[in-house]
Amino acid sequence: MIGPEIDRLIQLLAKLPGLGPRSARRAALHLIKKRDSLMEPLAEAMAAAAAGIRTCSVCGNLDTGDPCHVCRDGERPGGRDRTTLCVVEEVGDLWALERTGAYRGLYHVLGGTLSALEGVGPDDLNVPKLLERASRPEVTEVILALNATVGGQTTAHYLADRLEGCEVRISRLAHGVPVGGELDYLDDGTLTAALRARRSL
Amino acid sequence: MIGPEIDRLIQLLAKLPGLGPRSARRAALHLIKKRDSLMEPLAEAMAAAAAGIRTCSVCGNLDTGDPCHVCRDGERPGGRDRTTLCVVEEVGDLWALERTGAYRGLYHVLGGTLSALEGVGPDDLNVPKLLERASRPEVTEVILALNATVGGQTTAHYLADRLEGCEVRISRLAHGVPVGGELDYLDDGTLTAALRARRSL
Structure with missing residues (x-):
């Protein structure tokens, strides 16, 4: 018996990418506990973005x-x-x-x-x-x-x-080894491209 | 050069538990693309909850x-x-x-x-x-x-x-083996509790 308003909030949060039902509940609880510092500002930011953003x-x-x-x-x-x-x-x-x-x-x-x-x-x-x-x-x-x-x-x-x-x-864009990447973990295509596009030091 | 309104939305979304900076950006983009079907209803649900929820x-x-x-x-x-x-x-x-x-x-x-x-x-x-x-x-x-x-x-x-x-x-509440749990992966305390509280079939 969770109130309908909270239930609706959880349902909508669960539609965000990266949030499942469980994390949507956690997010809802977090928002409810931080009503003034987070939920209100986020609601306003969303309303402003929804009204103002265009292509x-x-x-x-x-x-x-x-x-x-x-x-x-x-x-x-x-x-x-x-x-x-x-x-x-x-x-x-x-x-x-x-x-x-x-x-x-x-x-x-x-x-x-x-x-x-x-x-x-x-x-x-x-x-x-x-x-x-x-x-x-x-x-x-x-x-x-x-x-x-x-x-x-x-x-x-x-x-x-x-x-x-x-x-x-x-x-x-150039193909090649990602910065910080290890050769051993790279796929053949990337390694081949990096070798072909090698640069003189 | 991301607009200040979108930037603020991302900053606030990143404060939700379970969302880091990267997933907050993904969530913001998702919201922006679904302005009418998700962002507006979510903004309204949050505003309603922020205004109405009390202890x-x-x-x-x-x-x-x-x-x-x-x-x-x-x-x-x-x-x-x-x-x-x-x-x-x-x-x-x-x-x-x-x-x-x-x-x-x-x-x-x-x-x-x-x-x-x-x-x-x-x-x-x-x-x-x-x-x-x-x-x-x-x-x-x-x-x-x-x-x-x-x-x-x-x-x-x-x-x-x-x-x-x-x-x-x-x-x-009773202590014991979680439903679906495997004994081999349970800690000693839980297994001891489950053994002591065993029930006749």
């Missing part, structure tokens, strides 16, 4: 406001580098690249990969917009930062073909 | 409304059994017992265990109220459903002493 009409990023923070920063003098577009599959990939702090250009979020099986064609992804952006005179390089999966690599090859008409350098 | 003045349970659902059900004819009180440490333990569906009496949530080290005495727990409830004429049994830890068992002994004056049967 950036320029790059496909998800952010409060359109254009997104990255695109807006590209528009101000001294802001992000407008000559480079980094093409990613999903917003999570954009976040991952932003966390590195190593990239200062703009992004383009495809929203997935081509898939004949699932009926995903170029028009279902954010491809026409990418071709338009890549044709702009200021753009000199397009980095295809797609996942090293079959879908990602197929899409990268397709995009490289389509981008041939635009006068841009097309690049992809 | 039951009768038993110490956390619920929307005071008295809680369990205590209120005990007050209606044909409702829960008012002759039995089940003493638990925390609200999570009450939830666990409710999930079994095997208990139909009332509860009493202590809010922790006695601890000389941490300076937790009987008056810091919900003990005076328990003694008052146990003295009522309708109460015939008090089940001490405390954890089988040092703190839980110390508290159980203390409560058994204090409850001697009340005319109630005092019981505790």
Whole structure:
């Protein structure tokens, strides 16, 4: 006999990735005990995000406001580098690249990969917009930062073909040994790629 | 360059038990993608719970409304059994017992265990109220459903002493082999307890 409000909270929390029924109950209990310091602020943050977040009409990023923070920063003098577009599959990939702090250009979020099986064609992804952006005179390089999966690599090859008409350098991320990785545990494909792409010291 | 609203959402989600920084990002992305079907309802459920949940003045349970659902059900004819009180440490333990569906009496949530080290005495727990409830004429049994830890068992002994004056049967949960458990993996204490408390078939 758990009250219906608490039960509903647990049901909804259990829909988050990484939380099962048991951890959803733990999370609910934690929230209930920290009503003022956590539950209220989180409820407000969620309500604000739910109301404010939209897809950036320029790059496909998800952010409060359109254009997104990255695109807006590209528009101000001294802001992000407008000559480079980094093409990613999903917003999570954009976040991952932003966390590195190593990239200062703009992004383009495809929203997935081509898939004949699932009926995903170029028009279902954010491809026409990418071709338009890549044709702009200021753009000199397009980095295809797609996942090293079959879908990602197929899409990268397709995009490289389509981008041939635009006068841009097309690049992809390097394959190789992950930093901190041990050779003994690496798969053959990665090790082969790392060996072929070896660099002089 | 992740927007401040999204960043705040991730920070708050990372404070939930079971979610680290990485899974908080995944959860935030999931919420953002399911704005209408998950993020908004969850924000509303949290706001409602934050505003409505209070500690039951009768038993110490956390619920929307005071008295809680369990205590209120005990007050209606044909409702829960008012002759039995089940003493638990925390609200999570009450939830666990409710999930079994095997208990139909009332509860009493202590809010922790006695601890000389941490300076937790009987008056810091919900003990005076328990003694008052146990003295009522309708109460015939008090089940001490405390954890089988040092703190839980110390508290159980203390409560058994204090409850001697009340005319109630005092019981505790059985120790033994967990259902589905294998003897080979059980600790000696549990196995000894299970052997001593063996029952005729």
